[in-house]
Each structure stands twice: as structure tokens, then as C-alpha cells.
Amino acid sequence: AMAATPNERSVYAGLLGTAETLGGLTKQELTDLANAMDIREFQDGQIIIHQGDRGEHFFVVLEGLVTARREVEGAAPRTLYSYTKGQSFGERALLLAEPRAATVVAVGPCKLASIQRKDFDRVLLRPCASIMHRH
8 A cells, every 4th residue: 555645635535525425524524534544556357355255444446447246156247336536335344244245356457545444434433424324
């Protein structure tokens, strides 16, 4: 993971605010998340999330494209969704403490913000910022 410059963090905080899941957060909450996140780069075909794993991170796409596919025993994997800049994925496993519902793979080089469960909980599950009440 790379450290982001303060300027990059401010850009990323703005980008986090465009993610559907994080749309109701205040500027301060977004800044808190941006400060807590890691920036991770993936190459084409690299697996970001394995279906069935316990979810410890939530991701926002900063650059590039990723696809989520469901692996079914004895069948070809099915692509369910694509995510591109400003879109988020992986929050479901954090919110519901479920195993990962799909495998997510990089399509070409991409850069993601990775937010750990503890930071996600700290910022999002405060009583005044409960994501559950907004959707």
C-alpha cells in the first residue's frame, strides 16, 4: 500500500463522497475515512476479494475497472457487476458480517481505496451517522 499526499487525500475524500454508500457523510467524516484508508494497486486479472472470505475491508475504486463474479460449483463464473471510478464494493460483508458474496477481479490496472472494518465502523456506525437509517 502507498501513502497518499495530503492533496491526494483531499481529492479521495471528495471521491469517497460520490460513492453511493457514503453519500450521506459529512465532509469531516469523509476526511476521517480518507485519512484511514490505504491505497492499493492491482494489475489485470488480480483477485481483490475472494468469494466466501470473511470481509475485513471495504473498497472504493479510485482509477480503473473491476468486476464481481459469482463462482458456482460445476459452472462457469458469472459476472454480476462492474465497478468503476467513484463506485464502492465490499461493504455488505462489513455491515452484515457475511462472507464475501462474489470474487472481485481487476480488469486492467486499477487503484483502489481500501478501508478496514474498524475504521469503517468508527466513522459509519456512530449513532449520528448510521448508514442503516439512511437507506
